[in-house]
Amino acid sequence: MERSEDAWIAAVAGRFPASGRVVVGVGDDVAAVRLGDRIAVLKTDTIVDGVDVRLAECGADAAGRKAVAVCASDLAAAGALPLAVLASVTLPRGTPFETFDALSAGLARGAREVGADVVGGDTGVADGPLVVAVSMLGEPGAMGVVTRRGARPGDALSVTGALGGSILGRHLTFAPRLAASQALVRRRIPHAMMDLSDGLLADLPRLCAASGCGADVDAERVPIHDDARRMTAGGDALAHALGDGEDFELLLAHAPLDAATESDLAREGVVLVRIGTVTAAASGLRLLRGRKAEPLPRGGYDHLRG
Amino acid sequence: MERSEDAWIAAVAGRFPASGRVVVGVGDDVAAVRLGDRIAVLKTDTIVDGVDVRLAECGADAAGRKAVAVCASDLAAAGALPLAVLASVTLPRGTPFETFDALSAGLARGAREVGADVVGGDTGVADGPLVVAVSMLGEPGAMGVVTRRGARPGDALSVTGALGGSILGRHLTFAPRLAASQALVRRRIPHAMMDLSDGLLADLPRLCAASGCGADVDAERVPIHDDARRMTAGGDALAHALGDGEDFELLLAHAPLDAATESDLAREGVVLVRIGTVTAAASGLRLLRGRKAEPLPRGGYDHLRG
Numbered sequence: 001m002e003r004s005e006d007a008w009i010a011a012v013a014g015r016f017p018a019s020g021r022v023v024v025g026v027g028d029d030v031a032a033v034r035l036g037d038r039i040a041v042l043k044t045d046t047i048v049d050g051v052d053v054r055l056a057e058c059g060a061d062a063a064g065r066k067a068v069a070v071c072a073s074d075l076a077a078a079g080a081l082p083l084a085v086l087a088s089v090t091l092p093r094g095t096p097f098e099t100f101d102a103l104s105a106g107l108a109r110g111a112r113e114v115g116a117d118v119v120g121g122d123t124g125v126a127d128g129p130l131v132v133a134v135s136m137l138g139e140p141g142a143m144g145v146v147t148r149r150g151a152r153p154g155d156a157l158s159v160t161g162a163l164g165g166s167i168l169g170r171h172l173t174f175a176p177r178l179a180a181s182q183a184l185v186r187r188r189i190p191h192a193m194m195d196l197s198d199g200l201l202a203d204l205p206r207l208c209a210a211s212g213c214g215a216d217v218d219a220e221r222v223p224i225h226d227d228a229r230r231m232t233a234g235g236d237a238l239a240h241a242l243g244d245g246e247d248f249e250l251l252l253a254h255a256p257l258d259a260a261t262e263s264d265l266a267r268e269g270v271v272l273v274r275i276g277t278v279t280a281a282a283s284g285l286r287l288l289r290g291r292k293a294e295p296l297p298r299g300g301y302d303h304l305r306g
Numbered sequence: 307m308e309r310s311e312d313a314w315i316a317a318v319a320g321r322f323p324a325s326g327r328v329v330v331g332v333g334d335d336v337a338a339v340r341l342g343d344r345i346a347v348l349k350t351d352t353i354v355d356g357v358d359v360r361l362a363e364c365g366a367d368a369a370g371r372k373a374v375a376v377c378a379s380d381l382a383a384a385g386a387l388p389l390a391v392l393a394s395v396t397l398p399r400g401t402p403f404e405t406f407d408a409l410s411a412g413l414a415r416g417a418r419e420v421g422a423d424v425v426g427g428d429t430g431v432a433d434g435p436l437v438v439a440v441s442m443l444g445e446p447g448a449m450g451v452v453t454r455r456g457a458r459p460g461d462a463l464s465v466t467g468a469l470g471g472s473i474l475g476r477h478l479t480f481a482p483r484l485a486a487s488q489a490l491v492r493r494r495i496p497h498a499m500m501d502l503s504d505g506l507l508a509d510l511p512r513l514c515a516a517s518g519c520g521a522d523v524d525a526e527r528v529p530i531h532d533d534a535r536r537m538t539a540g541g542d543a544l545a546h547a548l549g550d551g552e553d554f555e556l557l558l559a560h561a562p563l564d565a566a567t568e569s570d571l572a573r574e575g576v577v578l579v580r581i582g583t584v585t586a587a588a589s590g591l592r593l594l595r596g597r598k599a600e601p602l603p604r605g606g607y608d609h610l611r612g
């Protein structure tokens with residue numbers, strides 16, 4: 001079997017039948033479960049030293065903060081709001097208290113930034129790298145739980161900001177797009193939404209697969225972050241914008257916006273950059289370069305190749 | 307600073323202020339958070355290969371099942387019921403799909419056994435051992451969320467089963483005491499409750515500290531599991547019953563039971579074995595051997611000494 005996160009998850013998904021209380025199950029940015037007449041939004045995400053962060057360079061505080069922020073980004077993708085954080089911390093044997101304390105400070109800071117409380121956790125040691133698994137409880141926003149499903153041919157495909165080169169620092173310092181997400185769901189704009197954690201080339205196919213559609217991405221419209229340009233010094237910055245992970249911008253499919261809505265959103269600091277169009281599934285995923293359409297290359301980050 | 311899990315958690319707990327939505331925060335078996343008019347019960351627990359399981363011996367299925375069961379045991383301690391499971395899985399680089407598949411089967415089996423759905427997760431690779439962090443959403447039972455607080459001098463101290471020697475196999479195969487827990491909270495019996503994950507010598511001091519009380523444990527009343535006797539071959543099986551971790555029986559403080567309640571519980575398969583009495587804090591923690599009272603030895607499992 002192909003060694004990719006998506007292939008492996010798909011191969012075991014059948015092991016996890018969903019009872020009637022499951023609103024959104026395995027395979028979306030978040031899960032959602034009925035709790036009486038309420039819906040609990042749930043997410044877990046993991047930071048491993050040497051893979052997602054380099055502790056020796058960024059420090060434990062930044063690692064803890066990132067672990068919370070990546071989880072909150074998934075809640076933003078679902079139009080949900082964070083409430084509570086749990087942290088499972090596996091420390092390398094011999095870790096000094098100062099590292100644990102700095103990690104705790106980072107978890108607390110990350111939670112505070114997204115309006116959540118750290119309510120519990122679990123700590124142990126192992127002969128391995130630092131592993132921080134954060135899980136988050138949230139509540140749905142005005143549209144309930146927004147998923148990756150629901151994109152329709154003709155929808156605009158947009159992102160909330162410039163892409164690429166996050167490795168230069170933004171992968172640690174990004175702010176989850178919770179405010180943008182709430183501005184969008186209050187206006188019931190997203191038909192489908194996700195966060196760009198693994199890069200557009202990895203994430204857009206997931207949204208299209210979930211929605212049963214294709215997509216055309218216009219190369220000239222993809223907003224390229226200055227960091228991506230900095231990494232290439234005049235080279236192919238677009239490749240970074242398309243393939244780098246950890247931008248944590250939102251990708252959404254939506255009906256094209258009128259000017260009034262656009263300026264209304266802009267007043268809240270939300271600018272949707274249209275990068276393409278949702279198409280029928282039969283069209284597949286294409287990258288438009290001027291008048292030429294080529295298949296969207298495969299790429300982005302895969303957690304099993306790491 | 308002393309390297310113990312309790313000392314480290316206590317030292318960072320002040321970093322995690324709790325807003326009004328937190329019903330139970332850092333430091334109990336579970337956390338509990340208001341979600342509208344409902345209460346979400348939350349728990350995370352982690353299984354590391356080489357620490358909590360030996361994958362080469364038990365297989366990935368048993369490891370996955372255990373990861374869910376230890377979490378469910380904490381919900382039992384809180385008188386709560388499991389609803390949903392998230393699993394964060396960090397795989398050693400090069401792990402074959404078959405291992406991931408077996409782990410998934412074990413997670414699914416563990417969830418099915420406790421009436422919960424696996425609703426999501428996160429998968430990655432790292433240069434380290436298998437780490438499975440399970441988080442669980444549950445709902446409170448008839449007494450709301452039972453905590454470690456609330457034991458009162460004069461209360462009976464009881465456990466739900468025999469202790470010691472779980473390493474011979476029960477640490478993998480135990481059933482979380484969810485049914486016993488529900489039978490207890492339906493009758494509003496527990497004043498304070500927790501699960502015995504780290505051994506009575508580690509866990510009883512936690513219950514007493516949370517309740518602000520002391521305890522006398524009667525050495526002759528501690529129910530010793532056959533596994534503990536098997537490990538000692540006529541030696542000090544009591545030491546195993548007191549100090550071994552992972553019994554996953556419930557420890558509770560409660561008003562002494564009348565005979566009618568006892569037989570009523572017995573009909574549901576719940577037998578509380580009284581092991582001692584809650585005392586005033588000034589008495590400290592004591593082990594009664596015949597007419598002699600000695601300080602309860604320190605012991606049990608500590609996750610930072612691992």
